[in-house]
Amino acid sequence: MSDQTTPHSVPPQRLLSFAGIAGALAALVILATGSAVRAKASHQLKDWTEAQAVPVVKTIEPIAPASGGALNLPGRLESFTDAPIYARVNGYLKSWRVDIGDHVKAGQVLASIDTPELDQQLLQAKADLASAQADAALAKTSAERWQALLSSDSVSRQEVDDRTQDFAQKKARVAAAQANVDRLVAMKAFATIVAPFDGVVTARNTDVGALIDAGSSSHAQLFSVSSVDRLRVYVHVPQSYAPMVKPGGTANFTVPEYPGQRFTANVVGLADAVNASSGTTLVQLQADNPGHRLMPGSFVTLHFALPALAGAMRIPASALIFDEQGLRVATLDAQGEVRFKPVAIQQDLGNAVDIGSGLAASDRVIDTPPDGLNEGDHVRVDGTDSAGNTGGTSDKAAHHG
Structure with a gap:
């Protein structure tokens, strides 16, 4: 019996060749796909890195201040009238009739001296x-x-x-x-010592039997009488702010013993001279003292409401740059490029400043500019994408004022 061969059968060697070719093709496809993915990821990483290299900044718009802010200064309270009472004749103190804290009327007997x-x-x-x-x-x-x-x-x-x-x-x-x-x-x-005006006795420095020597250069005052129905307030105002404080104006003040309460005082006069050692001028105010709640000699904090300065533009103090080129601010032009502008401060309000020259209302000022920012640099405004599409608006400088 002889062997018979099937016409459609494939030899094993050919099957192995086909399998090897298919595997090689699959490997090539996998390699090609991996290369494409890596190339895309590399391109995306490059784009992301370049985008991150562009500084992101926040801009604000300068505004014309509605007010000049507040000027807070330390001051002191003084009696409207204060009279130290001295002896005019020699002798011995025979008696005294008032003590500290007593309210007296003009002409009331304070003490008698035996002469x-x-x-x-x-x-x-x-x-x-x-x-x-x-x-x-x-x-x-x-x-x-x-x-x-x-x-x-x-x-x-x-x-x-x-x-x-x-x-x-x-x-x-x-x-x-x-x-x-x-x-x-x-x-x-003069052996009878009387009160010169209505007031309160703030000091008694003598007692019965004390030797009274009116001719001594070191003799102490016997009494002190102060008028406290109305008080004087004295404050030293810096020279740059002195023209803004005028007679007839008002100011509020606070005292430590009444936290949260404000009292009102009226400006009645200025010294019209600057102290060379302190660079300040003395301002006098007057305040009513109903109930004698306020005490002469107390320290107070004066709060002056300042008027807005003509032509000033207010920006946050964090937008200022001070370096070897002077005082400047960084702004953005229409192309999104950085432009530095020299400015001059007209008034410092602490967290905000009023710029007297160098800025316009249309300028876009960079708030808290990053280090290393140079003229002409491209930046991205916070709230916009890398293509410059706006996703938000810039803040007003008033938010910082």
Whole structure:
């Protein structure tokens, strides 16, 4: 029996060749696909890296300030009227009738001084006055008598003139003695110490029996009386702000003992001179003090509302650049390129500044410009894509003011 071959059968060697070719083709396809994916990923990475290399900035629009902001300065309260009371005569303190914190009226007795030496001087002066008056009366009688005798030629004209002159001298001595008595009486009035005006006693530095030596250069005040119904407020205003504070204006102030409460004071005068050592000018204000809640000598914080400056543009202080080229701001032109502009500050408000020159309302100012930014650099505004399509709007400078 002989072997018979099937016409459609394939030899095993050919099957293996076909399988190898198919595997090779598949490997080529896989390699090609992987290369394409890697090339695309590399291109995307390059695009992303280039996009990230463009700085992203935030822009703001300068605005014309509606107000000049607030100027906060330390100040102090003083009595509207303050009088230290000193002794005018020597002696010993006999009694005192008021103490610190007492409210007094004008003319009210504060204390009395015992003046034994002055009392004796006054008695002697009155005796001298009485003696001078007696001498003057006798001289007057003699002068009149001698004047009557002159008509009968019993005495000479010279003797009459002598008597008349003696009377004139005695009258002058009476006037001198009377003036001495009046002086001592006036001095005696100072033995009673009275309040010069309505107010409150803020100091008492004496006691009963204390030696009062009015002639000593080191003698201390006995009392201090202050008028506190109305207070004066003093504050030193920097020279650059002095023209903005004018008489007739108002200011608010706060004190530590009343947190959260504001009091009002009126500007009544300026020193019209700048202190060379501090560069400030002294401003005086007045404030009502109903209920005497505020105390003289207290420190206060004054708050002045400043007017807006003409032509000023307000931007946040974070937009300023200060380097070797001076004070500048970075802006964006229509092509999205950086342009630096020199500016001058007209007023510093802390977190914002008013620019006096160098900016226009149409400028787009870069807020917090990144380091290394150069003239002509391309940047991307926060809220836009790499093609420059806007996804948001820039902030107003008022948000920073």
